[in-house]
Amino acid sequence: MSEMRYAAPKTLAAAVALLAGAQGRARVLAGGTDLLIQMRTGRIKPELLIDIKGIPGMGEIVAERGGYRVGAAVTGMQLIEHADFAKRWPGVVDGVRLIGSIQVKGRATLGGNLCNASPAADSVPALIAAGAVACIAGPDGAREAAVETVVAGPGKTSLAAGEIVTALLLPPRPAHSGDAYLRFTPRSEMDIAVVGAAVNLTLDAQGICTQARVALGAVASRALLVPEAAAALIGTRVDAGALGQLAAAARAASRPIDDKRGSREFRLSTAGVMVCRAAEIALERARRNDG
Amino acid sequence: MARISLSSSLAPFTGGETAIELDVANVRQLFAALGERYPELASQLETELAVAIDGEIYQDALLQAIADESEVFVFPKIAGG
Amino acid sequence: MARHHVKATVNGDAVEFLCETGQTLLEALRDELHLTGTKEGCGTGDCGACSVMLDGRLVCSCLVLGVEAEGRSIETIEGMAVGEELHPLQQKFLEHAALQCGICTPGILIAARALLERNPDPTESEVRFWLAGNLCRCTGYHKIVEAVLAAAREMRAA
């Protein structure tokens, strides 16, 4: 068994070069809250850990293009404590708040929560609903990709060999917009989402929903963007009728499995409940948010 | 003679007998007498059984005196977590 | 195995230790630096017994690599009392019978101190949610929550 090496490159280029050079036997280390557990249980045996936290910008939250650039190594607690970000994207912060304990959020990063590619990752549905874009650097240069396209399946991303997610871009926010993320877990804290639902919507002056994005977690092999669910809200006052359509669309889009955390039928019915409750919170936030 | 009642859980080892009178002066003599009378019970006596003498429970108390006319109940020993 | 030479600050003291890449900060603290006050309950970040402060952040030391501690500042339970003086949380935990077996106590004290540093006047619910990452099997949390609230009151008065 060859021993595991550790590298903490100071530049993105160096990190990409190390990753590309390792032919899949390296892992990117950000917060490590998933990686260390997978190494401990022997599920993965990397030969090289590439710690990206020392790369300039990776740990920063900056206003950009009217929205935000959140470095891939920004921790959950950093984001939660960023008052203005929390004001703009309360739903994304809802998701981040639910990532493990305070201790775990002190380490866990947004990039890590995305690239670990768990179908139940709490920040991912909220980022998808927010329309966030992942900035990706690789041997062939930089590119951007919608967050919903980054995760391919359980533990699998669409990243090419040597590619690293460097940041997440949150778009500008129109007035009267609000987002929310809710999940169901058996305990009040410390569990993996059995179902997660994120709703991001914008109202016009009359309180009619003009734009909406809805995403679901833990009901398929990866977090889903559900346009049919969004369509149920657009053009409505997000009233009881619309919520009924929303729940139905969410259930129709869900393809859950039976596992130790919940049955298929339970996930189907709870998906509809959570998405409606999230929509009601998002609606309330949109009404209060005058840009 | 002490009046001895055996827990119904011991009936399979005593041919169903659960109430007898014995002339015994302490728990050790009681167990000896029971062991002779019910060979199938012998292996359990000292390690698995407790006795209540006139309402007081005794476990691992072989020398505990049993008075004449005492009411004695023999039943499984108790422990806990 | 080649081991990393790590320099860090623990409870204000400059320390050095050697560790393999796969070794956690928890193992480094306990096995290399012999600071056994920080406990391992699960090794997967689910119980909080290994809670420490890393550059002012509350973390599970079982989810940090020893090599990541290079140049960082770490605070453990061993640094909580100042000389003769127990931290008000430590004192209230004693007075309120907030510990039984005590294996979770160091982690809970570190976590509770981190809470009170950012929120000197937490509600019962805020205390319960902040401490949700610290499992205790003995107390049912009742006296722990009482002790944290009592310590907060005393620290505000001081």
Place this chain on the structure above:
Amino acid sequence: MSSTLKPQDLKVVGSRPLRPDGVDKVTGRARYGADVNLSGQLIGKVLRSPHAHARILAIDTSLAEALPGVKAVVTRDDFPDMPEEYAAAGELTINYRDVTRNMMAREKVLYDGHPVAAVAAISESIARQALALIKVDYEVLPHVIDVREAMRPDAPLLHEAQYTEGISPRPDRPSNIAKRIEFSRGDVAAGFARAEVIVEREFNTQPVHQGYIEPQACLASTTEDGQAELWTSTQGHFVFRAQCAKLLAMEVSRIRVTPTEIGGGFGGKNNIYNEPLAIALSRKSHRPVKMVMSREEVFRATGPTSGGNVKVKLGATKDGRITAAQAELNFQAGAYPGSSVAPASMCAFTRYDLDNVRVIGHDVTCNRPKVAAYRAPGAPIAAFAVESVIDEMAAKLAIDPLEFRLKNAAREGTQTYYGPKFGTIGYVETLEAARAHPHYRAPLGPNQGRGVATGFWFNIGGETSASVNINEDGTVALMHGTLDVAGGSRAAMAMMVAEELGIAYEHVRPIVGDTAALGFNFITAGSRGTFAGGMACVAAARQAIERLRHRVAAIREVPVEAVAWQDGCARPAEGSAHQFAPMSLAEIGRVAGRTGGTIAGHAEINAQGAGPGFGTHIVDVEVDRETGAIRVLRYTVVQDVGRAIHPAYVEGQLQGGAVQGIGWALNEEYVYGADGVLQNPGFLDYRIPVASDLPFIDTVIVEVPNPRHPYGVRGCGEVPIIAPLAAIANAVAQAIGIRFFDLPLSPPRVLRAIAEAAGGPA
């Protein structure tokens, strides 16, 4: 010893001083199992079965032994086989034939996680590599996990030579049913014939783990002349010494066990696991060997409590008198016989005064870890079933559930169906205190419900030793051998000794002695710690007082009858003709050495006269009808503890026990795959309650003193875990009108039931 003192006479007992182990625990100084280290120590690790049931064809350790840094490897071949031999060791009687096989598999592995080999190496990573190099050839066999399936005649057999005990004539086919026990009283058939209302239900509970936060950890060091020292986290260091000596064929005197601070046990640290392996590895390597379990190992290989299948039938008259009660309890024992079905059967209905009772229990082996004790072993499972049926019966009869229990409550003189008549007990007092509590009348909102349930546990005494040494400055060194498993019994014992000697609590320093320092002590279990430990400490203190009186009589040249002991001083006895200057403990201590030697008192007893404990719980819950989530809104524990030596620590026992019961009721369960492999061996998916799941847990301490204890102690650690399962199920039934018969009450189960009740699929 009998209870003579009244509360008003007491100066120390009943107060709330700080625990002697407290400062060490809040500063990180306290040394637990994994905190003990010796120079030159090796790290020991265990190779465990990946199969639920398999025959071991061959074990090849040669590659592991050849790995640089590996100093010793042990397998079944390093331990003598053991014949059938029963001994009392902790919760239940154990059979050394099984104990040695559970420690290290011999012919077969019987559960996922069963040890098959162990290595000692110079580092943890080398030890792990060594495990990967051990080759084990298995013949995988069909397995059985569920207790009902295991009882079927066609179920896979764990033990080919196991014939059901307790059936005469002896059965002619082997079975997974290791034992059948039956308790009966009166005529059940006649009782049911007289019944006007009958309720009959079947219940199932899942195995749950004790969930102590400190994984098992030990350190062994042996010498070339055959001595062994062992440091371990245990509930009974003397019992561990006895078992190690047996399994390793060593003389007891050659093993010295020093108990470390214990990071929780709850019954799960009554049994040896790695200890004999560590000693064997140390003997082979001539180095100290430290073995610390991972959390995954704790879940896969250490004792949960049984899962149970319980059938209950209850008959009553319309005016609320129970005429007959019948139950069948089928308990998982895990890989080897010896579940808690016997005590569970004995306390299933024991809270009630019944003429006609029949309880049948089955002890069933299946391919899970051998069960261990867990706080009132078995009683919560039986009480979940019985107290649910009691509640349903009360509802059918339109009688208040506490009133119904009061109508049928066991009282002093009640003849139990398992054994003795009850002496002084406080069940009725707890029911009345619960009925009078404001919680019982507080208003409830929509989807909210209130449930009550009650619990009984026997409590025990057992072998206990203590020494009280009067120091030269008059302070006291108290050494006892019944471990403080964290409930605070060190404080309680020091308080009782201070009370006896008439000195301040702070002047008594209690420590737990190792196995070389005191006579034998039974494990701390059965709520015996403060009861039996206290009896020994009080007896030792009283012996010291006698010796103090004789010494003062000699010093003051008066007859011993002239010397009385009062408020920490030897004084002239009331009305005595012999007057003399009183001597304080400090003065006596100062001259003791020069007047015949230091003064001490000792007691080595087998404590008898344990007092049964009863509790009544009230809980309010709210059910989310859309998700099936249950929230505990309010909880009150009422319990008769005899007397609370240290009320704050008693409250801690009541609160902690109740919350363990809440976890059992709501979320805790083992999830096995079709392959018989445990799928949730960690705190992420084995969900014990977290702080944000719970409200404050109110406690009401009822004190009906145990006349057989000098301070009236009954013991209190186990009763509080018994009632919560049924109390919560009863509260849910009131909230949504649906009764649950299976635990845990996890959201998917609750939501499905709500949907079915509404006549549709979830």
